[in-house]
Amino acid sequence: MLALALMAVSALGLIAGQLWTAREARAMAMREHAAWIADSVAEAMREPSAGDSASRQWSARAAALLPHGEASVGERNGVSAARVTWTTLRDMPRTGDVIDKPESCGGADVPTGSSCVALAFAR
Template identity: 85%
Template sequence: MLAVALMAVTALGLLAGQLWTAREARAMAMREHAAWIADSAAEAMRESSAGDAAIRQWSARATALLPHGEASVGERSGVSIASVTWRALHDMPRADDVIDKPESCGGADVPTGTSCVALAFAK
């Protein structure tokens, strides 16, 4: 009976560890997609002919890859910033549970439950 109880506790511990790893991997994949989109939007804005069309294209890509994703380019304090925001999923870890918590979105206030990646660039 004791051996069965120990096996059950061990199995539950392993299962919890696997679930945590899967959630973290999913959160990291979303941050990776957002960083890729922000980098691409910043690169597109460096060309003089690019503009609203490029932002619409990358915002559509953000919507396709991220839940309620949105890409934008703006200026804050004289610095051009490409940012991507998306809604954090309910089964994702809370901000307090993330081991390597990313910095805020370039100093911008984002609503609770929203994640953001910001990339500063020169035109």
């Protein structure tokens, strides 16, 4: 009986570890997509002819790849930044659970339940 209880607890621990790994992998994939989009926005904005159309195009791509995704370009203190925000899914780790997530998104306030990636660039 003791061996059965020990095996059950061990199995539950393994399942919990697998679920945590799957959630972290999903969160990392979303951050990777957001970083890719922010990099693409920054590259597109370096072209003199690019502008509003490139921003709209990448915002549409962000909406397609991320839940409620949105790409934007802002300027603060002379530094341009490409910012991608998206809604964090319910089963994703909370902000305090993610070890490598920065506190802010380029100095902008991010609403609760959202995540953000910001990439500074020069025009």
